[in-house]
Amino acid sequence: MRLVTSDTVIVVATVGVAYVARFGFTHDDLGGIGKFYWVIALAVVGAWSLLLALFHTRDPRIIGVGAAEYRRVANASVITFGALAILFLVAKVDIARGFFVLTLPIGLVGLTFSRWLWRQWLNRQRAVGRYLSRAIVGGSPADVAYVIDQIRRNSGAAYHIVGVATDEPVAGDALDVSVVANLDNIATAAANLQVDTVILASQPSDGGDFVRDLSWRLEGTATDLVLAARLTDVAGPRIHFRQIDGLPLIHVEIPQFEGAKHAMKRALDVALSGLGLLLLSPVLIVLAVLVRLDSPGDAIFRQERVGRNNRRFTMYKFRSMVRSAEQDQQALTSGNEGAGLLFKLKNDPRVTRLGRVLRKYSLDELPQLWNVFVGDMSLVGPRPPLPCEVDAYEGAVHRRLFIKPGLTGMWQIGGRSDLTWDESVRLDLYYVENWSLTGDLIILWRTAKVLVHPAGAY
Secondary structure: OHHHHHHHHHHHHHHHHHHHHHHOOOOOOOOHHHHHHHHHHHHHHHHHHHHHHHOOOOOOOOOOOOOHHHHHHHHHHHHHHHHHHHHHHHOOOOOOHHHHHHHHHHHHHHHHHHHHHHHHHHHHHHHOOOOOEEEEEEOOHHHHHHHHHHHHHOHHHOEEEEEEEOOOOOOOOOOOOOEEEOHHHHHHHHHHHOOOEEEEOOOOOOOOOHHHHHHHHOOOOOOEEEEOOOOOOOOHHHEEEEEEOOEEEEEEOOOOOOOHHHHHHHHHHHHHHHHHHHHHHHHHHHHHHHHHHHOOOOOEEEEEEEOHHHOEEEEEEEOOEOOOHHHHHHHHHHHOOOOOOOOOOOOOOOEOHHHHHHHHOOHHHOOHHHHHHHOOOEEEOOOOOOHHHHHOOOHHHHHHHHOOOEEEOHHHHOOHHHOOHHHHHHHHHHHHHHOOHHHHHHHHHHHHHHHHOOOOOO
């Protein structure tokens, strides 16, 4: 109800502002249909509100989670004005183009910002245990543990796990959640515990009809059934469903590393990095001077990194360590606190006073905007590895090099140096095969938030 109210207020206000901006408070000079332009304004309000409802922009399953909510709002808005334009053209209604041109962008920004504000409120509520769906997770202990871990990592998942259903013995406190049933009795347990959702992490190996039978047992209840398939590296946009005479088929798109989508990504990189270099040039100059004044050495640190398809390039950063940092590393390797192939020290003695500030807020990485502009890197992508790291890669880790490394990425917003090696690899591989322009914009936005409240930066 809150979303309905705020959406309606924004739509009415947007149409009203555009109407006044285009026609003013008095429009006696308008003739014909112009005298009744308020009718067209009301039609826009009604159609827009209707499309927001028909596109399920307020579906509880997408509220506060991912980009689907924003995408549906944008689609509903664009289709509203497209349909009205065609309708008015067919009906030969003379409309003021300026009114339409003003209304759509203002309303789209207003609706998106409103949804973002509601999302912040909802996330704060969920952080203290409100507006969460009570859920049981069923499956093998390993799959159940994975699903529970992912839900707990993501506050937007909106589930409170009240129990587990499994047919296999669970060792000690491996799940940290009570086992409340086996898989055959999961529907009964859901009813007894009054849960809102049954999440199936996996099904019995001999249970070909298990999902269908479970859905039948949940019929007539208020409990949803969610399948958490372990296609852990495949995102929703790559999954398509087909129905052939009662046989449901899941079509998984093969990742593509060339084509129009990548050209658009490059265009976005050039535009935003160029704009960033232009707008931030005074800041870059000031930081360069401060680095030189803080400690002896060049302001810019240059290091060889490995990019797409194993191509070597020189990456630029503001120097945050003493001039002899690379030579001093050998003596510090015994205290390495980095994950896997990474070398990290939380209290690295080589870091300068200014360097600690630069690293905390990732200001040392601003010169990489030049790497993005010239094509060595992308704004969003996997972390740019050192040649020695790449030499030690095993198995699928090499797939990180299928696209350009990024100034930021899922590693940056997911915890940075606090992540384990396996977690950082999983995030990078997931991004390599499932990235999208919308996802890149979301990562850039989340990066800005991480810079304000840094975590795992040292």
